[in-house]
Amino acid sequence: MSSLHYFAGGGFDVAILPQVGISVALENDKPHQAKAGRSAGSQPGGKPTAVVPDWTQYATPDGDIMPWGDGNDFPQRITQLYRKDPIIPTTLGKVSSMLVGKGVRPVLEDIDEGGDELDRALPKNHPVTREITAFLNNNLFRLYLREMAGDAAWYFNGFPELIVSKDRKKITHIHPLNAEEVRYCRMTDTGDLPFVYLNANWPHVTTEDPRTKKIAAIDPYRWDRTDWLREKSFYNCVYPISYPTPGSRFYSLAHHYSIVESGWLDVHLAVPAFKKFLLKNQMSIKYHIKVDKDYWKERFGAEYVNGNDAKKEELRRQWIAEVTKMLTNVENAGAMLVTEIQQSLDGKNVKDFVTITPVTDAMKDGKYIEDNLEAAANIFYTLGIDPTLVGFAGGDKMGARSGGSDKREAYLIALEMLAPFRDMLIEPLEFVAEYNGWKQAFPDLRFRFRDKILTTLDTGAGTKKILS
DSSP, X not given: OTXXXXXXXXXXXXXXXXXXXXXXXXXXXXXOXXXXXXXXXXXXXXXXXXXXXXXXXXXXXXXOEEOSSTTXXXXXXXXXXXXXXXXXHHHHHHHHHHHHTTOEEEEXXXXXXXXXXXXXXXXXXXXHHHHHHHHHHSHHHHHHHHHHHHHHHHHSEEXXXXXXXXXXXXXEEEEEEOGGGEEEEOOOTTSOOOEEEEOTTTTSOOTTSTTOEEEEEOOTTOTTHHHHHHTOOOSEEEOXXXXXXXXXXXXXXXXXXXXXXXXXXXXXXXXXXXXXXXXXXXXXXXXXXXXXXXXXXXXXXXXXXXXOHHHHHHHHHHHHHHHXXXXXXXXXXXXXXXXXXXXXXXXXXXXXXXXXXXXXXXXXXXXXXXXXXXXXXXXXXXXXXXXXXXXXXXXXXXXXXXXXXHHHXXXXXXXXXXXXXXXXXXXXXHHHHHHTTXXXXXXXXXXXXXXXXXXXXXXXXSEEEEEO
16 A cells, blocks of 8 residues: 555554545553462461462463563563653652652651650660661662662562571661562462562573572561561561552552553554654645646756656656755755746736645644643553642643642642552561561651651741651
């Protein structure tokens, strides 16, 4: 079909049929998610019921990995796909930043006389206070917060590694493993997931690869987790964290993946492709050139009049190439095109031999802008971020009402909504507090995130520090 223009893309293909006015965006090859979850461990008096799935649907080449996605490459593929979009990586980065805030602070949880929650500072000179402060102020813990916040935002899963001291009395620090490099082992017949496998090259490797590391994993649901770890002989152990999502067993499926399944990501990626095509081929839609048949003899004289058909076509092509170059080449901006006119003796009738008419292209003049804005708005919605935080309001407003008050309120609401994800990041730290004896010294010990927010001028301060 000669009228079909087909353009292959990394995440989608575009086909344009200009003669019939049809453009087609072919859907992305979506990274499908395998069904997945995590079973509960032992409880006093008995074990919770663990349902072991049919292993045939999780078949893998080496038989000991719970694949993350049908091809065991879900995090790799979703990362590559999201990076094609100008909104998603930046917005998820903002989510990660909000999760971390100004870091973590230890407090003693209490209740005041009115029955309201009250956080008190730890006694300064207590040796356990100094130990907790040193742990939280260590650069390794800051690295943990940053990297795990990113994994929580992108994948709803995280795999922090706990490093135990040689005498097994303390956990020295928390080391973040890249979520996309971690895979669960096959669940045991009792519903346990005792190991994870670490390799930077999934899905192109197996557990037999010499670069694959096998690391013990704690069951977060064990009631005797600290005693269990003390009795083991290994010094590295993963404490898995996740935000549970219905229908997913072993690996949670981030809510924002719905932008892929719904097709809104396709729309948002397709519009720039169309625009790029139009800009690269603007001559075909920017101008309509009409040439009178008598122009050629006026332009080329006897060379054209006496030439054969091939010679006439050569001269016409030569002229078209010159005009096209002049109209589309940026270096020729401001250049003049001089053509002849024919005027009657009485001066009343004028004939233009060449007429160049700019073409108003609805698609180029903004037909798809609203589609792009709608797709962008849906991306923000599914990412759980109020668009005002990034100065986007959509429609004809385009951020006109994204003032300080809107942003401040949106930020405070976002912090409240992100509380469960902050709990994810704190959960391994709570385990460290139990294992290291901090909770024994301070039974009311809790960990709070510190935030600094903008305030209104009538408060007398530009910012305010809060704990959450």
